[in-house]
């Protein structure tokens with residue numbers, strides 16, 4: 540038995556998409572990934588290639604350049620990259636986190652300006668909420684946007700830990716437009732990174748996700764056109780809260796895919812590697828250890844699948860998405876750690892995918908909302 544350990548129950552349409560996504564992952568991403576890890580970022584070419592293959596902004600309506608597909612399409616692409624540990628190109632952030640803000644809250648002009656080029660891979664998107672002094676507590680951000688008498692916005696402040704930070708052409712920036720109102724004074728602005736006043740800072744050195752260009756961004760009294768405001772003034776926090784469940788679901792889908800990959804790698808290793816005159820797969824402690832990892836992965840798949848169904852039906856609430864994100868990312872780290880142990884010293888070598896995937900896994904418990912914040916959101920549902 541090979542990949543059948545984790546069967547995909549695809550519709551014919553999704554099976555065809557999986558085939559495209561799998562080929563793309565193996566042919567256009569995997570061969571370059573080690574170089575991108577050394578570079579600390581992926582190439583622009585892979586974004587164009589993903590656009591050409593029709594793999595970007597798949598859930599964006601066709602009239603805006605996307606494929607008008609449902610969320611399953613992005614689940615399939617995430618699975619195919621995640622199972623191979625190809626964490627460098629953050630396509631899902633661009634396609635299913637950034638683009639939906641434009642689809643849901645953008646004006647027709649904003650949508651036409653950005654979405655077709657995001658779908659083709661010509662424009663790369665990022666979202667900037669976190670600042671050096673605040674991440675979990677988004678209402679405390681200090682980046683300021685002040686409307687000028689001529690209608691333009693003056694943006695000043697600093698963001699950090701921004702994925703796609705070096706490559707981004709468009710950044711959705713959370714800023715205070717009415718600071719006295721706290722969370723109700725947060726707005727979202729569309730920042731064209733070719734405009735004066737935008738500055739990219741360091742590409743940060745991380746523990747894992749080495750091919751991602753996580754960066755600092757600076758806005759030095761940057762003047763943005765009046766139509767840079769996304770949606771309504773002061774509604775930004777509400778928009779973030781509405782969109783975050785999908786982001787959390789995506790983190791969980793990556794977690795499940797990573798667990799699937801790790802179980803398969805460990806299974807193959809235990810079969811091949813010999814100790815004390817027999818394959819490691821003969822040792823009951825290891826056999827049972829992997830059996831437990833497989834069971835945990837199946838449980839995570841089932842929970843995630845339930846949330847995908849709810850999401851497609853428009854029934855995924857914030858507490859359930861948070862429960863899944865926390866549970867799946869904690870389980871991912873546990874399963875990957877147990878699988879890595881089965882590789883002995885080789886498990887610690889970055890030349891093996893299990894080592895890279897383990898390092899990548901650590902941040903899943905932090906970004907998109909930490910486990911502690913996720914549990915707080917769940918607890919509010921239970922007690923408030």
Ligand SMILES: Cc1cc2nc3c(=O)[nH]c(=O)nc-3n(C[C@H](O)[C@H](O)[C@H](O)COP(=O)(O)OP(=O)(O)OC[C@H]3O[C@@H](n4cnc5c(N)ncnc54)[C@H](O)[C@@H]3O)c2cc1C
Pocket residue numbers: 665666667668669672673674675676699700701702703745748753902905906907908909910911912915
């Ligand atoms: C690789 C990477 C990529 C990222 N990409 C992006 C991106 O593209 N865009 C973006 O905006 N951000 C991004 N982030 C930022 C990420 O979302 C934040 O790091 C995360 O939300 C936590 O915020 P913080 O780092 O400020 O930690 P803090 O908020 O300072 O939290 C520190 C610790 O305190 C705990 N804590 C905080 N408040 C509470 C509470 N009320 N109760 C209990 N415990 C609490 C936290 O759980 C955590 O353990 C990224 C981060 C990383 C590492």
